[in-house]
Amino acid sequence: MRRLSENEFRIIRRFRRLYAVVAALVCLMMISLLFLTVSNLPIFGEESNPANNEVVERYLEKGLEETGAVNITAGIILDYRAFDTFGESTVLFLAVAAVWMLLKKEEKEIRVLMEETLTYAPKEDVIFRTVARFLTPCILLFGIYIILNGHLSPGGGFSGGAVMGSGLILYNLSNGTARTRRFLNEKVFTRVVMGALFFYALAKSYSFFTGGNHLESLIPLGTPGSIFSGGLILPLNIAVGLVVACTGYGIYALFARGGL
Amino acid sequence: MGGNFFTNYVEISAVVLFCIGFSTLLFHQNLLKKIIGFNIMDTAIYLFLAAKGYIADSDPAIIVDGILDAGRYVNPLPGALVLTGIVVSVSVTAFSLALVLRLYEKYGTMHMDEILYLSREDR
Amino acid sequence: MQLIQNIPFISIMLSILAGVFCFASKAKLAERLTLGALAAITLMSAALLAELWQTGESFIFSMGHFPAPWGNELRAGVFEALMALAFSVVMLLSLIAGRERIYDDIAPARQGLYFLMINLLMSSLLALIYTNDLFTAYVFVEINTLAACAIVASKDTGETITATIRYLIMSLLGSGMLLIAISLIYSVTGHLLMDHIRASLEILAAKGSYEVPLAVVILLISVGLAIKSALYPFHTWLPTAHGSATTASSAILSGVVLKGYVILLLKIFYRVFGLEFIHQLQVANLLFAFGLAGMIFGSLYALREHNIKRLLAYSSVAQVGYIFMGIGLSTATGTVAACFHILAHAITKPMLFCAADGLMETSGHSRQIHDLKSAGHKNRLAGLAFTAGSLSMIGIPLFSGFVSKFYFATASLESPGKMVMTLLVLALSTLLNAMYFVPVIVTIYAHEDEGLAQGEELSFADQFIPEAEPEETGEPPLVHKSPVSYKLTMILFILLNIFLGCAYGPVLEIIERGLLMF
Numbered sequence: 001m002r003r004l005s006e007n008e009f010r011i012i013r014r015f016r017r018l019y020a021v022v023a024a025l026v027c028l029m030m031i032s033l034l035f036l037t038v039s040n041l042p043i044f045g046e047e048s049n050p051a052n053n054e055v056v057e058r059y060l061e062k063g064l065e066e067t068g069a070v071n072i073t074a075g076i077i078l079d080y081r082a083f084d085t086f087g088e089s090t091v092l093f094l095a096v097a098a099v100w101m102l103l104k105k106e107e108k109e110i111r112v113l114m115e116e117t118l119t120y121a122p123k124e125d126v127i128f129r130t131v132a133r134f135l136t137p138c139i140l141l142f143g144i145y146i147i148l149n150g151h152l153s154p155g156g157g158f159s160g161g162a163v164m165g166s167g168l169i170l171y172n173l174s175n176g177t178a179r180t181r182r183f184l185n186e187k188v189f190t191r192v193v194m195g196a197l198f199f200y201a202l203a204k205s206y207s208f209f210t211g212g213n214h215l216e217s218l219i220p221l222g223t224p225g226s227i228f229s230g231g232l233i234l235p236l237n238i239a240v241g242l243v244v245a246c247t248g249y250g251i252y253a254l255f256a257r258g259g260l
Numbered sequence: 261m262g263g264n265f266f267t268n269y270v271e272i273s274a275v276v277l278f279c280i281g282f283s284t285l286l287f288h289q290n291l292l293k294k295i296i297g298f299n300i301m302d303t304a305i306y307l308f309l310a311a312k313g314y315i316a317d318s319d320p321a322i323i324v325d326g327i328l329d330a331g332r333y334v335n336p337l338p339g340a341l342v343l344t345g346i347v348v349s350v351s352v353t354a355f356s357l358a359l360v361l362r363l364y365e366k367y368g369t370m371h372m373d374e375i376l377y378l379s380r381e382d383r
Numbered sequence: 384m385q386l387i388q389n390i391p392f393i394s395i396m397l398s399i400l401a402g403v404f405c406f407a408s409k410a411k412l413a414e415r416l417t418l419g420a421l422a423a424i425t426l427m428s429a430a431l432l433a434e435l436w437q438t439g440e441s442f443i444f445s446m447g448h449f450p451a452p453w454g455n456e457l458r459a460g461v462f463e464a465l466m467a468l469a470f471s472v473v474m475l476l477s478l479i480a481g482r483e484r485i486y487d488d489i490a491p492a493r494q495g496l497y498f499l500m501i502n503l504l505m506s507s508l509l510a511l512i513y514t515n516d517l518f519t520a521y522v523f524v525e526i527n528t529l530a531a532c533a534i535v536a537s538k539d540t541g542e543t544i545t546a547t548i549r550y551l552i553m554s555l556l557g558s559g560m561l562l563i564a565i566s567l568i569y570s571v572t573g574h575l576l577m578d579h580i581r582a583s584l585e586i587l588a589a590k591g592s593y594e595v596p597l598a599v600v601i602l603l604i605s606v607g608l609a610i611k612s613a614l615y616p617f618h619t620w621l622p623t624a625h626g627s628a629t630t631a632s633s634a635i636l637s638g639v640v641l642k643g644y645v646i647l648l649l650k651i652f653y654r655v656f657g658l659e660f661i662h663q664l665q666v667a668n669l670l671f672a673f674g675l676a677g678m679i680f681g682s683l684y685a686l687r688e689h690n691i692k693r694l695l696a697y698s699s700v701a702q703v704g705y706i707f708m709g710i711g712l713s714t715a716t717g718t719v720a721a722c723f724h725i726l727a728h729a730i731t732k733p734m735l736f737c738a739a740d741g742l743m744e745t746s747g748h749s750r751q752i753h754d755l756k757s758a759g760h761k762n763r764l765a766g767l768a769f770t771a772g773s774l775s776m777i778g779i780p781l782f783s784g785f786v787s788k789f790y791f792a793t794a795s796l797e798s799p800g801k802m803v804m805t806l807l808v809l810a811l812s813t814l815l816n817a818m819y820f821v822p823v824i825v826t827i828y829a830h831e832d833e834g835l836a837q838g839e840e841l842s843f844a845d846q847f848i849p850e851a852e853p854e855e856t857g858e859p860p861l862v863h864k865s866p867v868s869y870k871l872t873m874i875l876f877i878l879l880n881i882f883l884g885c886a887y888g889p890v891l892e893i894i895e896r897g898l899l900m901f
Contacts, residue, residue, distance in 0.1 A: 006268065008377065012374075020287065024544070027283045033599060033602075038265075038275050040263075041571070043264050044270050050571055050583070051313070051335060051338070052335055055337070055574065060328065068449075070322060071322050072322070072333070077344070081454065087342065090503065091529065092347050095350075101497075102539075210448070227550075237351040242408070254358070255358070378541070
């Protein structure tokens with residue numbers, strides 16, 4: 001890792017000035033173009049906008065009876081437009097695999113970065129540890145609640161999974177890695193993520209296969225408003241929640257220590 | 261400027277945010293600041309998209325009291341699209357931060373020019 | 384709905400599942416899974432192509448129980464099946480030819496993850512080819528970006544990671560523009576499925592409303608996808624990314640990843656906007672101009688290169704310029720020529736990268752062209768493949784490159800305004816291609832005993848460097864026997880190229896029919 005010499009800095013600086021001028025022009029062009037466009041769009045919040053057409057009508061009027069979900073957004077992302085959500089889970093999985101590829105270290109190196117050998121670690125702080133002891137179970141419970149009620153109220157797998165992931169990170173910071181590894185280590189992480197994605201792919205493949213071939217789906221829709229309703233939406237929410245929670249914690253652990 | 265410049269205030273603020281993010285991306289040489297610029301840009305685009313769903317004087321798209329009237333609720337579709345977009349943005353940010361970390365481990369700097377220069381010598 | 388119409392959906396799911404399983408697998412198992420999945424997809428796409436060619440119609444497969452504007456759908460016609468077949472064949476062959484290099488360049492702990500990325504890359508390419516929905520296209524474009532960046536970064540040297548971050552930043556700019564365009568389209572029409580957007584746009588165009596937003600949308604989509612497929616002024620990320628990655632990655636990136644975005648652009652132009660709208664807005668002329676500039680400047684940059692992989696990367700910039708020139712000609716023949724060139728380049732460039740890898744092996748892994756002296760004699764098959772690929776790039780008859788250039792010239796005759804420019808630039812770029820490929824061929828077939836002192840030409844650029852002292856390496860060059868799989872793959876590549884160059888009639892007919900039912 002060597003520092004650059006004075007001469008090299010001068011060459012770079014000259015190129016930078018030209019680049020700054022071109023970049024300023026591009027920015028100004030972009031701003032004016034976008035302002036011009038936005039001022040020609042339909043008025044914000046009007047009911048007669050082109051976006052409020054027959055597509056939305058069916059989602060709102062028939063969404064409850066066709067998908068069984070009271071939360072129409074959950075019905076859209078996990079039933080009507082489920083392929084997009086499948087792609088989105090794949091992006092998340094791909095990101096964690098890519099970060100794993102870049103940052104994963106050997107076990108010996110991970111041990112060096114675990115809190116037990118650091119001079120200051122968050123878990124040594126009394127205030128933090130005590131407050132976390134009360135907060136962590138509440139956060140995890142709230143996350144589970146959001147996931148399970150995704151089809152009945154605002155929430156769903158993604159938001160619930162994010163909350164659970166934060167709860168896990170808080171637990172790790174306040175109790176140390178050795179204790180976290182008792183229930184969330186590399187093997188568990190791999191199995192949970194792969195299992196959840198595999199289940200998601202299978203469930204959705206059944207749905208796509210029956211839909212594309214115009215066959216009847218055998219999944220019952222249940223009574224709207226009860227927790228076991230919505231066909232496949234509840235299991236899919238749980239799978240997505242698990243993936244997001246593990247991914248959130250996994251990315252944090254890879255950045256902090258180089259591994260779980 | 262077209263007619264709806266002052267009524268579309270949410271979209272205008274989204275465009276302003278987008279341009280702030282875009283200029284941060286272009287003008288700063290520090291890689292972390294470029295990534296922050298990216299995030300601001302992406303968030304601005306999601307604000308723009310989410311604003312498409314709003315209908316004045318409407319409730320969120322959770323069916324209450326069994327009322328199935330399309331005029332009562334907000335358009336839920338843009339919200340569903342933004343959900344997907346946010347997850348994509350998070351994934352991409354995680355990957356780019358991991359790349360920046362590796363670059364720092366190798367070259368000891370986060371300045372884009374220095375990194376380009378040093379990597380050219382590695383070749 | 385027959386069983387064979389499930390093939391697009393099965394191929395996408397198969398590659399995603401194979402990718403998921405590669406996460407915790409050892410390298411050998413992951414490799415077998417990937418190769419198995421790719422082989423299965425190749426066979427299925429071939430069957431689909433045969434079936435669709437017989438029936439002559441495209442079909443729609445709804446993903447879920449709800450029809451078009453409420454649910455997602457896939458659409459497959461002859462053109463899509465042909466592209467899926469071509470992409471899977473190219474990925475399969477590139478992986479087999481580059482597999483030794485994968486095991487050398489990438490650390491053992493990461494090899495399984497590399498195959499994961501390849502599987503997800505295949506799934507995203509298939510989804511881009513088959514999808515009929517704009518937002519699904521955006522999500523899979525992001526998967527494509529991440530996977531492509533990851534296979535460059537997997538080599539984990541300073542050069543590749545720098546190249547990756549540059550590639551990622553520019554790619555994300557392109558995706559951002561695509562997302563703004565999709566939001567604008569949604570706010571103006573209220574639909575996300577391509578056919579329905581087309582219907583709304585026709586009504587809007589008749590009334591003349593929202594002209595400015597629609598023009599901006601087309602501009603944003605074109606620029607965004609042009610950044611991602613390395614059209615001329617936006618190509619700056621390509622040379623380092625393709626030039627420094629491991630061989631299989633360079634081959635796959637140059638051969639198929641760039642083309643996936645071009646196919647998405649064609650889809651949007653044909654299905655969402657319709658060709659008349661595009662002609663009205665002069666966007667095609669802009670793409671035409673950039674394509675011409677790319678053809679010239681790409682080759683000019685390649686002339687200056689001493690590093691063989693960067694030379695091939697700059698050659699890719701020039702070839703992408705050809706494709707955009709064909710699209711910019713705004714005629715049916717032009718687009719058919721551009722699509723044929725997508726196929727031709729997809730088969731030729733991976734062959735060149737893999738052959739260059741074989742040549743580099745016999746010269747101690749050096750990438751400098753003057754170190755490849757007489758490598759063609761040590762590794763005969765690699766030398767033969769490199770020569771075949773270069774002749775195809777230059778445009779010698781018998782090879783596929785000749786057919787594309789011929790068709791580009793024929794297409795340009797139909798638009799008199801652009802005819803002279805196109806023919807001139809075609810001729811100039813053929814000359815430039817020859818100027819940087821032929822010296823490399825001469826170098827690799829030069830004999831050991833003829834030294835530098837006899838004034839022999841090396842690469843075009845090497846003529847202008849002062850004569851270097853011949854260095855004593857102290858060790859004789861390694862005589863490396865390539866594995867049987869590598870040899871078979873190279874032979875297959877050469878045969879495919881010649882097949883495409885001679886039996887081009889049926890392929891062109893497939894493309895034409897496919898574009899009509901596009």
